[in-house]
Amino acid sequence: MATVAVIGAGAVGCYYGALLARAGHDVRFLMRRDLEAVRKGGLDIRSPRGDFRLKPVAAFGSPEEIGPVDWVVCSLKATAIEHAQRLVAPCMGAGTRVLALMNGLGVEERFAAWFGGERVFGGMAFVCINRGDPGTVCHLEYGRVSIGHYEDDPAQTEALRALLASGGIEVVVAPNLRFARWEKLCWNVPFNGLSVAAGGVGTQSILADEALSRIAENAMREVVAASNADLVAAGSAARLDAGQVVEAMFAQTRVIGDYRTSMVIDYVLERELEVEAILGEPSRRARALGVATPTIDALYGLVRAADRHRRGEAPVLTPDDVKGQW
Amino acid sequence: MATVAVIGAGAVGCYYGALLARAGHDVRFLMRRDLEAVRKGGLDIRSPRGDFRLKPVAAFGSPEEIGPVDWVVCSLKATAIEHAQRLVAPCMGAGTRVLALMNGLGVEERFAAWFGGERVFGGMAFVCINRGDPGTVCHLEYGRVSIGHYEDDPAQTEALRALLASGGIEVVVAPNLRFARWEKLCWNVPFNGLSVAAGGVGTQSILADEALSRIAENAMREVVAASNADLVAAGSAARLDAGQVVEAMFAQTRVIGDYRTSMVIDYVLERELEVEAILGEPSRRARALGVATPTIDALYGLVRAADRHRRGEAPVLTPDDVKGQW
Numbered sequence: 001m002a003t004v005a006v007i008g009a010g011a012v013g014c015y016y017g018a019l020l021a022r023a024g025h026d027v028r029f030l031m032r033r034d035l036e037a038v039r040k041g042g043l044d045i046r047s048p049r050g051d052f053r054l055k056p057v058a059a060f061g062s063p064e065e066i067g068p069v070d071w072v073v074c075s076l077k078a079t080a081i082e083h084a085q086r087l088v089a090p091c092m093g094a095g096t097r098v099l100a101l102m103n104g105l106g107v108e109e110r111f112a113a114w115f116g117g118e119r120v121f122g123g124m125a126f127v128c129i130n131r132g133d134p135g136t137v138c139h140l141e142y143g144r145v146s147i148g149h150y151e152d153d154p155a156q157t158e159a160l161r162a163l164l165a166s167g168g169i170e171v172v173v174a175p176n177l178r179f180a181r182w183e184k185l186c187w188n189v190p191f192n193g194l195s196v197a198a199g200g201v202g203t204q205s206i207l208a209d210e211a212l213s214r215i216a217e218n219a220m221r222e223v224v225a226a227s228n229a230d231l232v233a234a235g236s237a238a239r240l241d242a243g244q245v246v247e248a249m250f251a252q253t254r255v256i257g258d259y260r261t262s263m264v265i266d267y268v269l270e271r272e273l274e275v276e277a278i279l280g281e282p283s284r285r286a287r288a289l290g291v292a293t294p295t296i297d298a299l300y301g302l303v304r305a306a307d308r309h310r311r312g313e314a315p316v317l318t319p320d321d322v323k324g325q326w
Numbered sequence: 327m328a329t330v331a332v333i334g335a336g337a338v339g340c341y342y343g344a345l346l347a348r349a350g351h352d353v354r355f356l357m358r359r360d361l362e363a364v365r366k367g368g369l370d371i372r373s374p375r376g377d378f379r380l381k382p383v384a385a386f387g388s389p390e391e392i393g394p395v396d397w398v399v400c401s402l403k404a405t406a407i408e409h410a411q412r413l414v415a416p417c418m419g420a421g422t423r424v425l426a427l428m429n430g431l432g433v434e435e436r437f438a439a440w441f442g443g444e445r446v447f448g449g450m451a452f453v454c455i456n457r458g459d460p461g462t463v464c465h466l467e468y469g470r471v472s473i474g475h476y477e478d479d480p481a482q483t484e485a486l487r488a489l490l491a492s493g494g495i496e497v498v499v500a501p502n503l504r505f506a507r508w509e510k511l512c513w514n515v516p517f518n519g520l521s522v523a524a525g526g527v528g529t530q531s532i533l534a535d536e537a538l539s540r541i542a543e544n545a546m547r548e549v550v551a552a553s554n555a556d557l558v559a560a561g562s563a564a565r566l567d568a569g570q571v572v573e574a575m576f577a578q579t580r581v582i583g584d585y586r587t588s589m590v591i592d593y594v595l596e597r598e599l600e601v602e603a604i605l606g607e608p609s610r611r612a613r614a615l616g617v618a619t620p621t622i623d624a625l626y627g628l629v630r631a632a633d634r635h636r637r638g639e640a641p642v643l644t645p646d647d648v649k650g651q652w
Binding site for chain 1 (some may be wrong): 346455506523524525526527528531535537538540541544548586590591594620621623624625626628630631632635637640642643644645647
């Protein structure tokens, strides 16, 4: 049994951490908003694969209280990447390994610079999940985690795979981290992007509208094109197949009802969006590779504008502004 | 001197009609909202090229009161195209010719089907103009009208050119109507589209934002690509040059301040948008020609979604909808 620190106990961190704890691992959660509720009532996991309650939960308010562990699972929001080093470092002992279970391109590079690449892993959770009331996580569908080691060491990858699998988590070893990150963006770019750019809607509103579905497919194909160019540039033989990606991602999205992406939830609640991690960075990476990604560029610019308007950083026109102009 | 009926007395119709009336033509305006104000107080044109007041104004509430004229200038909103035949027909005598001074692709085809192609002209007004208080038109900048005859008869084109020039209007005879319509879309697609898709902003907000400017340029280049494919398909030798279009349109937009497009004014005032004429039709036309226009597709889908949300036809998510999901 391993000691595991979950840094950033949002829906994803709580869910996978709870699965590992249920399997007997010593899992310690760094919590903020839910800390008191979880200490008092435990963690409630609602899932079509079986509800369960984790109680007591080793929940802490600072990483110093957690201290060094065998594994760190860093599931912070991408916008908190600048805080990751400070929050993870107190849990890093001599043999500690760290899994970045976050959105964004270039995440592992940051962790490798801070802690050394041989200890760094990346993980992409393909899961539909939301937080509910404090201490409650609502798992809706899917759950596969695609993993890779920063230095592509098969023995290291196997150690992480075994850890996750011991919690009953479906694990896929990706051809490499680059591949896995782009693969996840194939869904995140169109559906997170459109859920906000179209004004604040769920996935069903996108699928039900021919014009919005077309944008989603265009975006997906551009992510595939950028990903393959990036894989070529990195000397990797792995490729994504656009037709297969489009078919699989649309099929998977059709069955999950009117799912609200993490980005639209952040948008509606006027919280910071993962706009750079999910849209800005892919757009810039593609441009640097010479791949045209007009749809991603459009989603990036429009989501950024929506974010700035929503947070009051840039005004939108009101009827008073166009008074006497009609 | 000619008799002229202006059908659809918005900013564009009032401005050009007033210029023709000032030059001595018998101009009769079909008006709705401003009818009483204009009958009482005349038409007030505010323009950097010189303010002037037209009084009295021959303003009417029905086309039957106007009756047959030499020239009809139809400056209805594109969304009113289905009413155009009914509103124009009473003004059509045996020798009447009609200028469609409206947004949209395929407008002249409709007029030709109704009235016969030999009498039909198209016009594209490159003008920054808004209505002000009832009876007032604020002309801000530019004013060139690009014209063409539906059957490309040079003698006919010259007759229209002479009419407009007699009012002091800068007229350009386009290589053909197809060319002229696409040329105008080079500005309308990016700036009308983005002004709404970005949440309701003026042109300055677009130019000041690198990501939004990139979308504008991408859209402009796609319009040029679609236009040239359409011109090739039609056997026309005319072409638009993407580099020149981008340079000229951005330069012209830079000098007009924070201009509010007609589409953003409609959006802010919750009126119907010219979304099909300006975005939907070009997107479909390009697809039929086999030209990829992902940026236009994105603007179309997102503006249509914004329009439907604004007019209450489709709900957006509220904090209550994502309650217990964060």
